[in-house]
Amino acid sequence: MMDMVHIDLLLEILRRLPPRSLAVSRCACTAWRAAIDHHRLLRADLLPLSVDAAVYDERSSEEPARLFGRPSTARHITSNLEYLADDRLDVRGVQDHCNGLFLTHGWMDEFRVKVVNIATRQWAPLPLLPCACSWPPAMCGRCRNNRYLVYDPTISPHYKVLYIPRILADTTCAEWPPTPYVMYVFSSRTxxxxxxxxxxxxxxxxTADDVNSCSYDPDEHMHYAAYWQGSLYVPSPRIKDDFLLRINLSSDKYQLIKLPKGRVESHFRLGKSKKGVYCVMNTNVRCTFRVWFLHESCGLTD
Known part of the structure; x- marks a missing residue:
């Protein structure tokens, strides 16, 4: 047990730490955890001290994303988004999510995008993309789907949305992915x-020809991005192999990371844990999956 003098000194030191370091310090020992929780040093609106629910989103379904949580949580946290100002029927579903924030778009107008905090029921509309065309979303493959949330509440209350333009159908011979790759970044700060x-x-x-020559939708798997330690991991369009784009938002650079091989019909999903980014892929055996973790030190997967 620490005496009051030592507790006051500890609290004075902890109050000077940034949110991420404070969250790490909370895991040091029971006494530090109790001191941080009792004095509410971590902002509850930015970094909840417990997990209320897990998100399950099935892209092939038009139903809203599902939440798995305790019954007490389900009463005040919902993924139906019925509290948005617009008609609920105008909300098609969840386009992306990151650390508790949802990115939604409209049923009739896919350019009507909102960022929603399902825990606080707060939401904000995004302005139109400066490069958005006037075609209906069903006809334009360039302005659809490829928006990704970037949000780390341990660093800042602000979020970003990254828009990655699709490859144009009439582009030929150019290497894929291009360099430089022109993308658009929205910041809630500005x-x-x-x-x-x-x-x-x-x-x-x-090459771009490799992407355009695919017999199936090459952008089918460009969902389920993962955000980890300042970088966004996004599946690239399928060519001969599957790749990740590792996009560093602070250096404005990106690199390709080759994904492990699966069978032709394999579907993979990205995620993250305390170990970092991982990839889950179904195998030839029904209801069985393989999991690979990405080793950042060498850029390989095991």
């Missing part, structure tokens, strides 16, 4: 989109 050029580190995966 409330506007910014055109940003990301430079590729390393070799290309193929």
């Amino acid at each position: 409330d506007h989109w910014k055109e940003t050029s990301f430079v590729r580190e390393g070799a290309a995966a193929g």
